[in-house]
Amino acid sequence: MNKRKWMGVGLAVSMLSAALVGCGTKDDSNATKENTAATNEPQEINLTIGDEVPSLDSVKGTDSISFTILGQINEGLIRLDEKGRPVAGVAKEWKTSEDGKTYTFTLRDDAKWSDGSNVTAQDFEYAWKRGLDPATKSDYAFMLSWIEGGEAYNAGKGSVDAVAVKAKDAKTLEVKLTSPKPFFLEQLAFPTFFPQKKEFVDKSGDKFGGDVDKVLSNGPFKLSAWSHEQSVELVKNDTYWDKANVKLTKATFQVVKDAGARENLYESGQVDRALLLEDQVDRYKDKKDEFSRRADLASGYLEYNEARPVLANVKIRQALTYAMDGDKFTDVVYHDGSTGATGLVPTGISDGQGDFREHNGDLVKRADNLKKAKDLLAEGLKELNMTSLPAIKLLCSDSSSSKKGSEFIKEQWRTNLGIDVQIELVPFKLRLQKQRTHDYDISLSNWGADYNDPMTFLDLFVGDGPFNDVQYKNPKYDELIKSAQSEPDAKKRMQSLYDAEKLLMNDMAIGPVYFSASSFATKPYVKNWVPRVSGPDMDLKYTYIQGKK
Known part of the structure; x- marks a missing residue:
């Protein structure tokens, strides 16, 4: 994704793939299971990208x-x-x-x-x-x-x-x-x-x-x-x-960046499949021949640029993370089946014995830690000899849901921490560039699985990793990842990955926000829709049109 998919709020959920072999996620295909031959109808499909x-x-x-x-x-x-x-x-x-x-x-x-x-x-x-x-x-x-x-x-x-x-x-x-x-x-x-x-x-x-x-x-x-x-x-x-x-x-x-515009195109027949957000989900969820939902095997999280002195303080990073309600975020911004994150690795990723997330537990514990957030912020500022948080910006892509998501986070921090941050909305491509050059303070990012293993998330944050945009450096973390990369014993390898995620969350190098799911409306005449878990969102090789009026 990009190693995974470098998407902002709203873009990732539209682009990430659906189900992974053996992970127990739902096939979101609206298609019949028949592999019928193409009809004499025009075999053309119209879709959107964010x-x-x-x-x-x-x-x-x-x-x-x-x-x-x-x-x-x-x-x-x-x-x-x-x-x-x-x-x-x-x-x-x-x-x-x-x-x-x-x-x-x-x-x-x-x-x-x-x-x-x-x-x-x-x-x-x-x-x-x-x-x-x-x-x-x-x-x-x-x-x-x-x-x-x-x-x-x-x-x-x-x-x-x-x-x-x-x-x-x-x-x-x-x-x-x-x-x-x-x-x-x-x-x-x-x-x-x-x-x-x-x-x-x-x-x-x-x-x-x-x-x-x-x-x-x-x-x-x-x-x-x-x-x-x-x-x-x-x-x-x-x-x-x-x-x-x-x-x-x-x-x-x-x-198409705007959710409302996407729905209008779908309703008018100009596109054949549309990502649904917020109240759109409620409007379509009873249309059984059109509505579908899938798990994305993706995590949304806040990236804290540790090159900024105030964000190099772990207590301040913890305060910002704990003060943001992931479940409320997903309901207000998406309302599509996404859930609040309890770690970096999302539900549905295999550890060889079952679900990695289930076995490594809730490492965020927002319900318990929200009450500590304001004190953690004060302690962090005191350690830095500061009395207030300096001006910081929250970087997001400029899609409609990104705007709503950034406003939600801003309000959560105002309410729970008494701070105000500036929102910086930029085109997707520019956001990638600003993250890569470390030209940001805090960024809301999303990462989806490249393959069915927790390593696809955890090796992001090794010290010299190409996607370590937060500039996190912990030799113990690097040692755990390196050990897992070469360990032939499956149980020992997975224990290193369990320990690595716990260390990452203890250091709060990133602030987990949500585990992504997606809801869609797809025209009934779109047959054999084949979703993918990594890289491409779908595989159109097998898709065809049948029954379009």
């Missing part, structure tokens, strides 16, 4: 808006089927070594780029090594650094030739990992692992992934139009190896 697409460079993408489009127009060695299980994509078959560290993939002969050229093993080797190249500055390089030699190369301490991803020939790719990763095959469906054609990237230069003629596709669809800040249009890719099973001929994504 903001402009930041980038369609799969190596540099970090957000779910970009990943959603990339997931329709490109394909990795592996793709996920309609149930979310890893199946053959560009790779027709693969073998795994006995120690679980070496994978050998054989590519299918009919995998093509949208320019008609063959997709080769060299395209994967190039893309992955480009992602690891420190000059590329890919935020998702850490995923690729699990390849033997990858971490050293990305850190500028090793050579590209030592990175153990090798094209043995045009159709054979060998990958060696530093340690077994049981979720590796599933991860290969994630956009960071998509192929790239070197000649095309070189020709496009710095504008690669930034416009229609700077994007090359090998997936079910290809980019046909991109009106920046307005819409993205995809059409069926006739060079795709499995085009016979792709029903839709066109998919249009309109940029």
Whole structure:
């Protein structure tokens, strides 16, 4: 997501995917389970996205808006089927070594780029090594650094030739990992692992992934139009190896930031699916043929920039967290099934024995700690020799729900702490930039799972991590995460992750706000809607239109 999905309030819930294999979440598909053939009806679908697409460079993408489009127009060695299980994509078959560290993939002969050229093993080797190249500055390089030699190369301490991803020939790719990763095959469906054609990237230069003629596709669809800040249009890719099973001929994504505007477009038939918020949920929840709800496997939280002296104080961070009621926040701002957060890792993430959140407990305990919030603020200020909190800003994206969410938090802090903060609303892309350059005080962020494991949340905050925008540094925390990354014993590994989350919450490096769920209205004629848990919000390969009047 981006490692996960860098969304503000209201954007993440519209973009994060639905259910993860084995996690017990509900399939939000309105579709019939029949895999019927496409009818003679126009196979076109109209959808919305919450903001402009930041980038369609799969190596540099970090957000779910970009990943959603990339997931329709490109394909990795592996793709996920309609149930979310890893199946053959560009790779027709693969073998795994006995120690679980070496994978050998054989590519299918009919995998093509949208320019008609063959997709080769060299395209994967190039893309992955480009992602690891420190000059590329890919935020998702850490995923690729699990390849033997990858971490050293990305850190500028090793050579590209030592990175153990090798094209043995045009159709054979060998990958060696530093340690077994049981979720590796599933991860290969994630956009960071998509192929790239070197000649095309070189020709496009710095504008690669930034416009229609700077994007090359090998997936079910290809980019046909991109009106920046307005819409993205995809059409069926006739060079795709499995085009016979792709029903839709066109998919249009309109940029719509306002919830009311989105509902109006849905009601007028201009879009076929709409995220529902607040009172919209109540208006649609009894429409059984249209309404659906899903768990997002995502957390919303406050990021405290510890480079600001006042926010480097743990008691002040605790006070700000405890003074914000997560359950009330979700009811007032979303009213869509989201719940107040009790830690960083959301409900629904597996620990191998069940639900991680259930087993690690409530680490926020707002009901008990709210009464302490004002005293904690006073104690923190005293430690800093301050009598009042200096002027601070709350950074959010400029969607309609972001505005409402930021106003709610502002009022909670005024009521419970007697402080006033300034709200800073900016476009989504600018918010990403300000967080990445640490040009903010407090930011409301959202992160969704990249894979079904608590590590996908907890490794965000290692000291030198690319997504550690709060600049949290605790050697003990880093040690716990590093231990979990290399520990072969499943129980010992998970204990390190339990302990890491408890330490993170004790330090209150971030302030948990909510666990995200989403409610939708979808036209009954949209069949086989396939949601995804990470990266792309959905997979349109399997979707079709039937019964539209």
